[in-house]
Amino acid sequence: MELLSGAEMVVRALRDEGVKFIYGYPGGALLHIYDAIFTQDDVEHVLVRHEQAATHMADAYARATGKAGVALVTSGPGATNAVTGIATAYMDSIPMVVITGQVMSHLIGEDAFQETDMIGVSRPIVKHSFSVQSPEEIPEIIKKAFHIAESGRPGPVVVDIPKDMTTPTERYEYEYPKNVKMRSYNPISKGHTGQIKKAVDMLLAAKRPVLYTGGGVIMGDASEQLIALAKELGYPVTNTLMGLGGYPGTDPQFIGMLGMHGSYEANMAMHHSDMILCVGARFDDRVTNGTDKFCPTAKIVHIDIDPASISKTIKADVPIVGPAQAVLKEMLEQVQAAKNSPCAESLKAWWEQIDEWRGRHGGRFRTDDSELMKPQQVIEMLSKVTNGDAYVCSDVGQHQMFAAQYYKFNKPNRWINSGGLGTMGFGLPAAMGVKMNFPEEEVVCVTGEGSIQMNIQELSTISQYDIPVKVICLNNQSLGMVRQWQDMNYESRHSQSYMKSLPDFVKLVESYGHVGIKVERYEDLEDAMREAFAMKDRMVFMDIAVDPFEHVYPMQVPRGSMRDMWLSKTERT
Amino acid sequence: MRHIISVLMENEPGALSRVVGLFSQRNFNIESLTVAPTEDETLSRLTVTTVGDDRVVEQITKQLNKLIDVVKVVDLTEGDHLERELMMIKMKANNGTVRAEIKRTADIFRGTIIDVTPNTFTVQLVGASSKLDAFIEALGSSNIMEVVRSGVSGIARGEKVLTL
Ligand SMILES: Cc1cc2nc3c(=O)[nH]c(=O)nc-3n(C[C@H](O)[C@H](O)[C@H](O)COP(=O)(O)OP(=O)(O)OC[C@H]3O[C@@H](n4cnc5c(N)ncnc54)[C@H](O)[C@@H]3O)c2cc1C
Ligand SMILES: Cc1ncc(C[n+]2csc(CCOP(=O)(O)OP(=O)(O)O)c2C)c(N)n1
Ligand SMILES: [Mg+2]
Numbered sequence: 001m002e003l004l005s006g007a008e009m010v011v012r013a014l015r016d017e018g019v020k021f022i023y024g025y026p027g028g029a030l031l032h033i034y035d036a037i038f039t040q041d042d043v044e045h046v047l048v049r050h051e052q053a054a055t056h057m058a059d060a061y062a063r064a065t066g067k068a069g070v071a072l073v074t075s076g077p078g079a080t081n082a083v084t085g086i087a088t089a090y091m092d093s094i095p096m097v098v099i100t101g102q103v104m105s106h107l108i109g110e111d112a113f114q115e116t117d118m119i120g121v122s123r124p125i126v127k128h129s130f131s132v133q134s135p136e137e138i139p140e141i142i143k144k145a146f147h148i149a150e151s152g153r154p155g156p157v158v159v160d161i162p163k164d165m166t167t168p169t170e171r172y173e174y175e176y177p178k179n180v181k182m183r184s185y186n187p188i189s190k191g192h193t194g195q196i197k198k199a200v201d202m203l204l205a206a207k208r209p210v211l212y213t214g215g216g217v218i219m220g221d222a223s224e225q226l227i228a229l230a231k232e233l234g235y236p237v238t239n240t241l242m243g244l245g246g247y248p249g250t251d252p253q254f255i256g257m258l259g260m261h262g263s264y265e266a267n268m269a270m271h272h273s274d275m276i277l278c279v280g281a282r283f284d285d286r287v288t289n290g291t292d293k294f295c296p297t298a299k300i301v302h303i304d305i306d307p308a309s310i311s312k313t314i315k316a317d318v319p320i321v322g323p324a325q326a327v328l329k330e331m332l333e334q335v336q337a338a339k340n341s342p343c344a345e346s347l348k349a350w351w352e353q354i355d356e357w358r359g360r361h362g363g364r365f366r367t368d369d370s371e372l373m374k375p376q377q378v379i380e381m382l383s384k385v386t387n388g389d390a391y392v393c394s395d396v397g398q399h400q401m402f403a404a405q406y407y408k409f410n411k412p413n414r415w416i417n418s419g420g421l422g423t424m425g426f427g428l429p430a431a432m433g434v435k436m437n438f439p440e441e442e443v444v445c446v447t448g449e450g451s452i453q454m455n456i457q458e459l460s461t462i463s464q465y466d467i468p469v470k471v472i473c474l475n476n477q478s479l480g481m482v483r484q485w486q487d488m489n490y491e492s493r494h495s496q497s498y499m500k501s502l503p504d505f506v507k508l509v510e511s512y513g514h515v516g517i518k519v520e521r522y523e524d525l526e527d528a529m530r531e532a533f534a535m536k537d538r539m540v541f542m543d544i545a546v547d548p549f550e551h552v553y554p555m556q557v558p559r560g561s562m563r564d565m566w567l568s569k570t571e572r573t
Numbered sequence: 574m575r576h577i578i579s580v581l582m583e584n585e586p587g588a589l590s591r592v593v594g595l596f597s598q599r600n601f602n603i604e605s606l607t608v609a610p611t612e613d614e615t616l617s618r619l620t621v622t623t624v625g626d627d628r629v630v631e632q633i634t635k636q637l638n639k640l641i642d643v644v645k646v647v648d649l650t651e652g653d654h655l656e657r658e659l660m661m662i663k664m665k666a667n668n669g670t671v672r673a674e675i676k677r678t679a680d681i682f683r684g685t686i687i688d689v690t691p692n693t694f695t696v697q698l699v700g701a702s703s704k705l706d707a708f709i710e711a712l713g714s715s716n717i718m719e720v721v722r723s724g725v726s727g728i729a730r731g732e733k734v735l736t737l
Contacts (some may be wrong), residue, residue, distance in 0.1 A: 119587060124598045128641040131587065148641060183737065184583060184644040308635035311628070 004174040006135035007032035007166035010099065013142040015042040016176035019070050021061070021436060022046070023054035027074025028114060029101025032166035046436065046465060048429070049457040051078050055085020056426050056455070057433030059094050059156075060393060063416045064434045066221055068095035068149040068157075075101040075163075076114030080121065084423060086156045087125040091420025092242060093219060095154035097145045098122075102131070102162040118160050127155030132165045136172050143177045152187030153306040154219055188305065191322030191330060199277070199301040199318045200334040206275035206299075207346035208353075209235045212258065215242030215419070216280015216304060216324050223247070223412040225328035226279065232335055233342055236354055238266040240281045241419045245409035250388065255354060259287035260556045261401045264361035264567065267554065269354050270295055271563035278302045280324045283314040284420075293561035303327050361554070361567055370547040373522045375399060375474045378544055379406035382444065382472060385529045390442040391416060391434045395427035395451030398480035401552040403446045425454030431469040432458060442470070442533065449475045449502055449543075459512040462539050470532055471541045473505065476548040484551045488566075505543040514539040575604070576630050577656060577727040579735055580619040580637055581645040584610055588642035592619060595640065601625065601633050605658075605702075605724035616644065616737075622702075622725045645735060653730040659697065659723040660705045661687070664716045666694040671716060682708045693718065 004012060010033050014022060023046045026034045037045050048054045051073045058069025073082045079100040089096045103112040119129050128148050130141045138161075145157040203209065217226050223246045230237050230253055237247040238258040247254050256263030258270055270276065276298045281287070283302075288294045291313055302309075302316035303324055310319040320327055365376045379402045382390075388408045394400045394417040409415045416434060418426040431445035445452075452473055462469065482497040506516030515538050519528045525544070532540040557564040557572070565573045582588050589608055596603050601623060608619040623633060630648065637646045649656075666672045672694065679686060679696045682704065688695035698708055702725055709720065729735070 120590070123591060123594050129587075153639075182641070185641050306639070308632065308639055312632060315628075 001173040001175060003171035005032070005036070005166065005168045005171050006132075006138055006161070007036040007168060009135065009138040009172070009174050010142070010161070010166065011036045011040060011043060012174060013139050013176055014070060015040075017142065017146050019043055022070045022072050023048055023057040023433070024072030025051050025054060025074065025078055027076075027078050027101060029075035029103060029163045030072065032163065032168055033072070033101070033161075035168065045072070047461065049460050050455065051081035052085050052425065053429035053432075053455050053458050053461065055082045055096070055098060056088065056429035057436075058096050058098075059085060059089045060416050060430035060433035061437050062089070062095050062154075063430075064391060064413050064437065066095075066150075066219060066413070068097050068146050069433065071096065071098045073098065073100055074114070075103055075118070076116045079116050079118040083121060083125070086122055086158065088418050088421045088423045088426060089156040090125040090127070092215060092418065093154050094156065095149035096156040097142070097149055097159065098156060099159045099161060102160045104164045105162040106164070108162065118158060122158045125156070126158050127153075129158040129160065131160045132162065135165045135167075135170060138165070139174060139176050140180070144180050144182065147180050148185065152185075153309075188322050189326065191303065191320045191327035193330065195318060195320045196327060196330050196334060199320060200331055200338060202275055202299055202301060202318065203233065203277060203331075203335065204338055204340050204342055207343065208269075208272060208274045208350045209233070209277065210269050210273045210275075211235055211237045211277045211279065212240075212270065212281055213237065213243045213246050213279040214240040214281025217243055217246035218412045220280055220305065220324040222280070222324035222328055225325055225332065229328050229332045229335065232332060234347060235342075236269055236351070238262070238270065240284070240287055241404055241417070243281060244404060244415045245412040248410040249408035250410055255358070257404055258562070259284075260289070261405065261552050261554065262287075263405070264554050264565065265354055265357040267556070267562045267565060268357045270298075271561055272353075273298045276300050278316075279328065280304060282309045282312065285313070288314060289556045289562050289564070290559040295562060365550075365553075366568075370549065372545055372547040373525065375402045375476065375546040375550055376406050377522060378472065378474060378525065378546060379403050379446070381525050381529055382446070383407045385526070385533060386442050386444065390414070390444045391431070391438065393417065393427050393430035393434060393443065393445050395445070395447040396422045396424045396481075397448045397451055398476070398484065398550070398552050399446055399448045399451075399474040402474070424451040427451060428455050428458050428469075428471065431471075432462060432467045435467050435469045436465065445469055445471045447471060447473050448480060449473055449477065449499055449505075450479045456508075459509060459514065459539075463513050466537070468535070468537050468539050471539075473541065473543050474546050475502075475505075475543055476546050476550070477502065478548050480548070480550070481552075483548075487551065488555075505541055509539070509541040514541060516541045516543065518543045518545075520545045574626070574630075575622060575624050575650070577649040577654065577725055578621050578623065578634065578637070579647050579649055579727055580621070580643055581611070581616050581735060581737070582619060582640075583642045583644065584615050584617045585642060588617065589619070591640050591642055592621075592637065595636055596621075599632070599636060601629065605722070607724040607726055613737075618735075620724070620726050644737065647729070647735050649727040649729060652733065654727050655730060656701045656725055656727045657699055658702050658705055658725045659699050660708070661695055661697050661721050662709070662712075662717060663693055663695045663719040664712065665692065665718055666716070667692045675712065675716070678708070678711050682711070684708065
């Protein structure tokens with residue numbers, strides 16, 4: 001057996017796990033590991049400019065592929081800079097392995113230089129964490145970290161490694177375990193057939209059914225099974241913000257996103273439904289609105305791999321614990337084998353009702369109340385220019401909601417955004433992480449002038465590694481989402497939501513060696529965008545001036561039911 | 574309602590802080606908590622008493638089960654079970670009447686006097702928490718100098734066991 005130092009074992013284990021890129025930033029506690037990285041070329045290290053970006057790159061890789069991304073950060077400030085990224089992944093159940101350096105074991109607890117109790121700091125935002133106690137444990141701990149991060153309900157795992165565990169002169173036998181067994185962790189692999197039967201009976205008897213699906217369909221790779229079931233039944237499908245792309249956005253059975261900024265027809269259909277099949281979604285407060293008024297006439301079937309997601313905020317009538325893929329497959333088999341089929345007459349009436357709702361609102365926005373372009377127009381153009389095929393990585397704010405509403409996602413894993421934590425600054429590093437792994441694909445970052453400045457330093461990483469992402473900055477010269485709330489609830493007192501002293505983004509990106517394009521008129525948009533996308537091997541930043549007064553609609557009325565919505569600045573349901 | 578939840582978990586550093594952290598993170602209440610190794614040295618057993626409605630208690634057991642270090646969880650209050658807590662209580666006992674009174678009350682509750690000085694008695698009492706509460710009440714607060722309680726331990730009645 002080969003003898004390796006702890007530092008070499010870390011790198012070798014990552015290689016043996018099939019890792020291509022690690023995103024990281026060096027520091028004292030990691031020097032042995034960085035030296036081991038230097039002397040091999042199986043695993044490529046990507047040097048970011050801020051540790052938060054490393055975690056978002058790793059996270060976005062995971063969102064695009066389903067496999068855990070890897071970040072490597074040093075002890076103390078390196079580790080704490082990674083906290084936002086870990087929390088972002090945790091809230092959206094994204095698999096990630098974050099290796100943090102730690103001070104020498106004998107110094108732990110002594111307030112040593114750059115010491116932070118990272119196991120303690122990260123405890124509420126990880127699926128699990130490990131602290132290496134002896135170098136021999138490294139291969140097994142890394143294997144377990146990936147296993148835990150990727151299986152069951154995915155999530156981030158922290159591996160904290162004191163520097164003396166990586167000493168180059170101390171060598172140990174290395175073997176990467178093929179698999180792991182943990183008596184306390186056995187993720188479930190299929191659903192309960194009896195429960196599925198109950199659900200199928202309810203599905204077939206439903207008169208006003210809705211399929212409400214979320215991030216679990218994306219991370220659980222169950223899009224194909226969802227489409228098959230929905231097609232077999234002919235029922236309407238709505239997706240959460242995290243579930244977009246799980247069902248094709250251009251399919252007529254798709255009724256849009258639901259929730260706070262969901263479509264009129266999706267929220268109306270949910271409210272009036274008599275049966276909701278929830279797949280891999282967690283009845284988040286941005287979806288349900290007031291839980292006491294949530295879908296009063298609906299029976300609820302909830303499929304989720306995590307029992308704790310079921311009946312957490314909304315009680316399920318039929319809980320089904322299991323992976324979406326296996327459960328949906330079995331469900332479809334049972335539906336096909338069933339003697340009865342959905343009542344064609346009720347379904348027809350239900351679709352007529354839904355189409356009527358669709359016609360009544362259906363994503364309208366005004367273009368005549370401003371000289372400036374509307375952000376929605378930009379997203380519609382983006383969808384057109386990229387044929388709805390791009391990886392769209394978003395930041396957080398109004399632009400994120402417009403992207404969710406107006407980009408038509410036809411494939412899963414291509415809409416990449418921070419939903420649960422809502423982390424401004426996520427978009428650019430996310431786009432970088434995706435692009436490095438899918439160099440042939442079109443990768444876009446939709447952002448705002450506020451969010452982009454939260455990780456703008458990564459323009460430098462983009463230069464170093466030649467990562468030709470396209471940035472679409474909807475520049476409304478304000479923290480638009482905040483401003484919208486201030487308009488609606490604080491009589492337009494725009495406290496601190498105005499972005500004074502913006503940089504000249506074109507000059508800024510040019511100084512890093514990238515291309516900047518400023519667009520101010522809608523007439524110029526299409527040509528400019530096509531020009532940007534034609535530059536395949538350049539990073540292009542499109543600074544697009546949009547109406548600062550635009551709001552995102554629909555918007556649910558706080559604490560109301562799902563059907564209580566503002567539809568524009570003046571209309572309410 | 575009050576629940577007694579028993580947890581078998583890996584006897585590893587950090588496991589306890591994950592359990593305790595979960596309670597504060599998710600705003601679950603802890604009335605008492607005890608933890609000690611079991612006959613299998615790789616496992617610890619933790620007992621927590623908590624108060625909450627059905628939805629909250631369901632979340633508590635589900636969230637506990639999700640912790641990687643947790644091997645098994647049972648809500649003992651769902652079935653017949655035994656509950657015991659140990660208390661040591663130190664009291665002022667500086668005259669004959671008080672000493673006699675404490676001794677009599679301790680006898681009624683089947684407590685034992687385990688330490689005596691000219692001015693104090695220390696009584697040990699074992700039982701369900703409600704019995705311990707009743708003892709404190711019966712003594713009246715004026716003579717009590719110090720109370721230490723172990724927190725609740727519980728075990729299912731009959732043949733049911735919580736093991737691997
Ligand atoms: C500004 C802003 C506005 C927002 N507005 C909205 C809005 O209008 N509408 C909206 O929907 N969201 C909105 N969100 C997002 C919201 O906060 C939540 O992140 C989102 O609703 C959660 O999506 P989800 O229910 O699909 O759950 P996720 O967080 O994606 O969780 C996935 C669920 O699936 C389960 N799961 C995982 N893997 C599997 C598997 N293999 N099989 C089965 N189950 C699995 C998990 O256990 C979990 O319960 C907004 C966010 C921001 C920042
Ligand atoms: C790190 C972080 N800080 C604060 C917020 C609160 N917040 C949500 S949206 C928003 C404004 C975003 O502005 P911008 O990026 O310009 O997007 P816009 O809404 O204008 O499209 C803010 C401040 C957040 N989500 N994340
Ligand atoms: Mg803005």
